[in-house]
Amino acid sequence: MRFVLLLFLPALLAGCLPATQDPQAHSPAPSTAEAVAEKSALIQPPRKVPGRPNYSVLAEPRPSRTREPSPDEIGDALEHLHLADGAPPRAGHEGLTLLKDELIFDFPLVDNEQVRSYIDYYTGEGREIFVRLLHRAERYIPFMRRIFQEEGLPQDLTYLALVESGFNPHAYSHAHAAGPWQFIQSTAEIYGLNNDEWRDERRDFEKSTRAAARFLSELYDRFDGDWYLAVAAYNAGGGRISRAMEENGAEDFWELCDNSSLRDETRNYVPKLLAVLTIVRDPAAFGFTDVPPAEPYVFDVVRLPEATDLELAARLCEVSPEDIRALNPELKRWCTPPFARDYALRIPAGRKARFEQLYANIPSEQRAGFHRHRIAQGETLADIARRFDLRQNDLIALNRLENFRALPVGEELLIPLSPDLARLAEARPAPLRAATATVSKTYKVRKGDTLWAISRRFGADEKELRAWNGLTAKSTLRPGQTLKVAKAKVAGGKKTAVAKGERKIVYRVKSGDTLSAIGRKFAVPAERIQSWNRLAKNHILRPGDTLTLLVRDGNRS
Numbered sequence: 262m263r264f265v266l267l268l269f270l271p272a273l274l275a276g277c278l279p280a281t282q283d284p285q286a287h288s289p290a291p292s293t294a295e296a297v298a299e300k301s302a303l304i305q306p307p308r309k310v311p312g313r314p315n316y317s318v319l320a321e322p323r324p325s326r327t328r329e330p331s332p333d334e335i336g337d338a339l340e341h342l343h344l345a346d347g348a349p350p351r352a353g354h355e356g357l358t359l360l361k362d363e364l365i366f367d368f369p370l371v372d373n374e375q376v377r378s379y380i381d382y383y384t385g386e387g388r389e390i391f392v393r394l395l396h397r398a399e400r401y402i403p404f405m406r407r408i409f410q411e412e413g414l415p416q417d418l419t420y421l422a423l424v425e426s427g428f429n430p431h432a433y434s435h436a437h438a439a440g441p442w443q444f445i446q447s448t449a450e451i452y453g454l455n456n457d458e459w460r461d462e463r464r465d466f467e468k469s470t471r472a473a474a475r476f477l478s479e480l481y482d483r484f485d486g487d488w489y490l491a492v493a494a495y496n497a498g499g500g501r502i503s504r505a506m507e508e509n510g511a512e513d514f515w516e517l518c519d520n521s522s523l524r525d526e527t528r529n530y531v532p533k534l535l536a537v538l539t540i541v542r543d544p545a546a547f548g549f550t551d552v553p554p555a556e557p558y559v560f561d562v563v564r565l566p567e568a569t570d571l572e573l574a575a576r577l578c579e580v581s582p583e584d585i586r587a588l589n590p591e592l593k594r595w596c597t598p599p600f601a602r603d604y605a606l607r608i609p610a611g612r613k614a615r616f617e618q619l620y621a622n623i624p625s626e627q628r629a630g631f632h633r634h635r636i637a638q639g640e641t642l643a644d645i646a647r648r649f650d651l652r653q654n655d656l657i658a659l660n661r662l663e664n665f666r667a668l669p670v671g672e673e674l675l676i677p678l679s680p681d682l683a684r685l686a687e688a689r690p691a692p693l694r695a696a697t698a699t700v701s702k703t704y705k706v707r708k709g710d711t712l713w714a715i716s717r718r719f720g721a722d723e724k725e726l727r728a729w730n731g732l733t734a735k736s737t738l739r740p741g742q743t744l745k746v747a748k749a750k751v752a753g754g755k756k757t758a759v760a761k762g763e764r765k766i767v768y769r770v771k772s773g774d775t776l777s778a779i780g781r782k783f784a785v786p787a788e789r790i791q792s793w794n795r796l797a798k799n800h801i802l803r804p805g806d807t808l809t810l811l812v813r814d815g816n817r818s
Contacts, residue, residue, distance in 0.1 A: 368417035369488065370535055379529075379536035384547050392552055395544065397428045399555040401441070405470050412474035414481075417538055419470075421477075421492065424533050430464045430590035439463040442473040452476060458658045459598035465591035466558075489514035489531050497527040560588050561613035563606050563620075568599040568629035577619045578612040596629050599659055599675065632676040636668045643724065647792055649676050666728055706742040717806075719746040722795065770806040783812045 370376075383391045398420070405419040425443045426432035438445045440463035444454060452472035454462040462468045480491035483499055493514055494502040502517070511517040518528045540547050571592070575582040586592065588607035597604045608616055620628075634645060642665045646653045657665050659675050668674075704715060712732070716723045727733065729745040738744075768779065776787040776796075791800070794808050 368415040368538060370538055372539075373532075375529070375532035376535045376539065379533050380539060380547070383536060383540060384549075388548075391540075392549065394423055394427045395541070395549060395552045396555050398423055398541075400558050401428050401466055403557045404467065408467070408470045409474050412471070412478060414474050414478060415488070418477065418488075418492075420537050420541060421495070421534055422470075422473075423537055424530065430466050430469075440469045441466055442469045444469060444472065448476070457598075458655065459594055459601075460591045461593060462591050465589075468591070487513065490517075492531050492534060493517070493523075493527055496530040497523065558588065559610040560607040561610050563608055563613055563616055565597055565604045565606055565620075566602060567625060568596050568601070568631065569604075569606070569620075570596045570628065570630040573623070573628060573630070574606060574608065574616070577616045578608050579615075580609055580612075584609060594677070596677075599629065599631070599677075600661075630677075633673045634676050636670055636672050636674060638670050640668065640670075641722070641725075642666075642668060643722065644795065645674065645676075647795070651677070666725075702746050704744050704746045706738045706740055706744060708740045710738055710740075712738060715744065715746065721746060764812060766810050766812055768808045768810055770802045770804055770808065772804045774802055774804075776802065779808065779810075783810055785810060785812060 401422070402419055405422065406416040409416050409419055422428050422441045426441045428441055430441050432441065432443065433439050434443060436445060439456075439461060442463070444452070444463045446456060449456065449463050449472070452475055454465075454468060454472055456463060477491060477495060480494045480499055481488060484490035484494065484502070490502060490506075490513065505511070505517055505521040505523060509517065509520040511520055514531055517523060540549065544550070544552065571585045571589075572582050572595070575585045578585070585606075585608065588609070597606060626633075632649075634649075636645075642653050642656060642662070645651075646656055653665070655677060656662070656674060659677055662668075702719070704719070706715075712723050712726055715721075716726050726744065726746065727736070768783075770779075776790050780787040780790055790796070790808060790810060793810065
């Protein structure tokens with residue numbers, strides 16, 4: 262009897278429901294009769310896609326599961342076909358797959374209570390936000406669909422990026438996931454997305470979409486062609502979904518939600534996507550007629566032989582730097598990566614010929630805005646970083662320094678600054694220290710000694726003492742401990758030049774003195790006093806300390 266019912270179910274439906282109906286004509290809250298007619302027009306047999314035998318399925322995410330449907334399931338199918346849109350189906354039921362007969366809509370949809378709850382939210386309380394997301398989606402969806410098509414995936418699945426990040430390339434989560442597809446670092450590395458000091462390819466909308474397509478494709482194969490499980494695994498991880506299925510004997514996503522201890526985030530993940538897809542297939546039917554249009558990103562790609570300033574690229578294209586950054590969200594700094602040869606930079610469409618012609622005429626040293634600093638005798642990386650207001654780690658990464666504690670005199674360092682800023686920095690007086698030679702020496706720690714006091718006694722930097730002795734910032738000195746120290750001795754080298762009209766003085770710190778007060782007294786900026794004496798920004802002056810200053814003749818001493 263069950264078999265006979267199933268055999269004649271299509272005929273019953275064809276006789277009970279109108280054969281054709283315009284799916285665009287229905288409103289958000291039609292009458293029961295209208296809803297029945299409209300839904301009948303949306304129920305289509307699953308389509309087969311080359312290379313994806315289970316690409317589009319009905320209510321069961323696993324069509325390979327061979328068993329006779331129960332009377333309850335047959336009754337539920339009829340019930341869903343004849344219910345008005347406003348009446349939700351029975352809680353927990355898998356629902357029916359709704360497909361429009363258009364090739365661009367290729368992901369199986371389910372109509373159930375969980376999905377409808379998110380449709381209600383997106384069309385109600387969350388409507389304003391959803392309008393903004395639909396607007397932003399228009400910039401990215403066209404080329405994302407193209408990538409998913411090339412990778413053999415459902416193009417509808419590109420809207421998963423709306424659930425993940427709202428199509429925001431700069432989205433960053435508490436779990437340190439980044440970009441429109443929210444890759445964590447370990448997964449990004451598997452799929453070839455680089456993240457370093459200069460770029461984070463997780464933020465690149467093209468590279469990350471290609472990686473997401475590959476990831477989703479592998480999950481689809483892992484879960485035997487079940488897209489709902491693959492999508493859930495994109496959120497929770499393939500291992501977690503596999504273990505949950507094995508522990509609970511679940512065979513599809515909906516059973517997994519009923520019987521397992523999945524996080525709410527994962528339980529809601531697939532219904533969110535299905536709600537989004539239900540709306541975007543016919544936005545007007547859900548009242549989204551006021552979404553402001555957005556032009557899709559169109560661009561040309563130019564190949565850069567060396568690091569190039571983004572402001573220079575913008576000038577050559579006659580656009581703003583923000584336009585260049587919007588097309589290249591992976592870039593973290595003001596220029597392309599220094600050691601990336603043949604770097605692919607996106608520029609606004611139609612500007613490629615002009616860019617390449619003008620770029621070829623710009624000298625190499627003017628393209629990146631890097632300044633070259635020649636290392637002086639006795640100069641340390643800390644000195645250089647302070648002079649140019651940079652982090653030591655940036656200089657180490659840019660110049661690929663392996664032994665930054667022993668800089669070769671006369672060699673040049675790349676300084677990541679524009680020429681104008683670099684010239685201003687070079688004009689600052691260098692730390693007042695004569696060229697010296699050092700004599701290796703050891704010191705036995707006494708009770709009450711501090712690293713700061715020892716460094717002052719032997720004319721060394723605290724960081725140098727830590728480096729020489731393998732100490733960290735949290736290391737504690739013990740009486741009797743032997744430290745390597747070095748007392749500076751002038752070796753007759755070139756002394757720091759004093760500009761005409763200036764003189765060098767030594768000032769002894771008094772009780773209550775501050776750098777600002779001393780600077781006002783001698784009419785010099787406090788920052789210069791810090792630089793001349795190699796003081797940290799949070800350095801605390803102590804009575805009796807001596808400071809070397811350069812003051813103009815006529816100023817107080």
